[in-house]
Amino acid sequence: RDHTLYPAAMFLQGLRLYRKWCRFSSPITQLLILTVVTFGVLAPLICHRLLHSYFYLRRWHLDPMSQEFMKQNQEEGQAALRYFEDLQTPNSSKLSAGMPIRPWLLVTIVTVQRRKEFHYVLQVASRFHRLLQQCGPHCQNYQIFLCNVEQDPGSYQDATLLGTHFAMVSRYKNWEDPDTSVNQFEKEKRDYAFCLEQSLLAYNPEYLLVVEDDAVPEEELFPVLHHLLLARLSKPHLKDALYLKLYHPERLQHYINPEPMRILEWLGLGMFLGPLLSIVYSWASGRPRLTWPIVLFFALYSMGLAELVGRHYLLELRRLAPELYNVVPVTECCMPAMLFSAPSARRVLGYLQGLQCRRGFAKDTALYSLLRTKGERAYVVEPNLVKHVGMFSSLRSNDNPKLL
Incomplete structure (x- = not known):
């Protein structure tokens, strides 16, 4: 008994000394x-x-933490590869012959080949597949769609593997020499627009979630989206938004x-x-x-x-329940995961056709600029619903990437 009361007695004694001081x-x-x-x-x-x-303490921790993150990410890529190699039965989301089922939510994964050892797209697809299996009846009308924008699709082994489990479309049929008149930022915008258009044509979904191949979904993604789409986004001030962004870099959340x-x-x-x-x-x-x-x-x-x-760590408390997630006016940078309604996706397609992207005016900046010029509204969810795991950009070469 004396031992169990000792901490409480010490606390009370300390409080008495503090009050005396x-x-x-x-x-x-x-x-x-x-x-x-x-x-x-x-x-x-x-x-x-x-x-x-x-x-x-960036000087102390950044390099070892970056190396540890890449090592862990590479292991997760190998685990995702084994996941699909062991998955025998093709997923039911694959398009049936000429008769696609109209989903309530279509998840379109936009992918291009980069560092093979990380298997980014397999990490994203395996997490979505597993979350759909766990979601149960609420997600039975959700589908996964793969959009391959690699210029040499035959060499993209990860996409070929996923093509046996999910419906897939490729922008390029065989190797095509890049058009020198189109810069890399404009090409990325056109690839994105192609995937958006093909998703609408193939499925005509109620809602469209477009994710890049290095945006791994959080465990609570589908319950939160279910709540947002049925409750929050039906409100007058959120309805008809051009898009809902599901990710903003943590370093910009102060x-x-x-x-x-x-x-x-x-x-x-x-x-x-x-x-x-x-x-x-x-x-x-x-x-x-x-x-x-x-x-x-x-x-x-x-x-x-x-x-x-760090505000980011306070935002993490909102993960306790879907109702606690915040929806605020959108911020500019980055679009690894974007949610569109079918009408807003068609508006975005029309808008993007009239924009020319370049260095300093990539597709995220271009899309954000439409809010002012077209009188549109858009929002971002806090905290993030995906994790951006890609350390190697498809636009910029970086042989020694860092977490910051």
């Missing part, structure tokens, strides 16, 4: 010490390995960013935690009442701590 020290001294200990000692010690924190909505969220966090922490402080220090300076201090304290530790 508070009687002989001013609040300014106490809060100054709290600030120094939090931001100068505790937070750096706890967060120095958090990749998306300001406390992250509060101090161009998106004004995040500033409001940041202020709201301070308004909530400021009074809460002040109450705890008043109780711990034995002070009878709250004062505005102390509430303001703890509001700024909590806001600063949240920003420096």
Whole structure:
């Protein structure tokens, strides 16, 4: 009994000593010490390995973490290869002869060959296939469709393997020399538009989820999408959006960013935690009442701590339930996973035909520019519903990639 009560007794003794010390020290001294200990000692010690924190020690951890990530990703690629080699029965989502079934949600995987040892597309396809198997009746009207935009499709062994399990379309039938008049960014846009168009023609789905071949879905993807499509996106201010983005880079998710909505969220966090922490402080220090300076201090304290530790890690708490996911006005960068309704996908096709992509104006920037020029609206889901695992870009050569 003495051993079980010892921690509680130590805590109470420490609280008594703290309250005694508070009687002989001013609040300014106490809060100054709290600030120094939090931001100068505790937070750096706890967060120095958090990749998306300001406390992250890049010089110490970036190279080994990048190497470890690539090693693990390569192992996951091999596991995905074994998954499909052991999968004997072709998936029911394969197109029947001339009579495709109209799905409620079509998952189109856009793929091109790159580093073979990572098997990116197999990782994505295997995760989607497994999640569909686990989803049960809710996902029985979901389909997977593969869009191969490799210029030499016959040499793309991973796509050939997937073609035995899923319906697939190839943009190029045989090896075709690249058109020198078309830059790589314009080609990527045309490939994307081709896959979008073929998905609509082949299936005419209610909704279309277009993912790139290095965007691995999170475990909760389908329950969250089910909730968003049936509940959230039916609301007037979200209905008829041009697209819903399912990924934004974690390094761009801090509060101090161009998106004004995040500033409001940041202020709201301070308004909530400021009074809460002040109450705890008043109780711990034995002070009878709250004062505005102390509430303001703890509001700024909590806001600063949240920003420096990383907003990304606070967003992870929303994964507890589909209803907690946030839908906010869209941000510009990156489109590994995009959700379209059938009407919005047709509008996007028409818009993209009138745009010429180039360096500095890739397809994600081009699509974002349409919101202003065409008077459209688009949104992004927080936290991310896919993980971007591709360390090697199909647009830019990089022999020594890093996580950041």
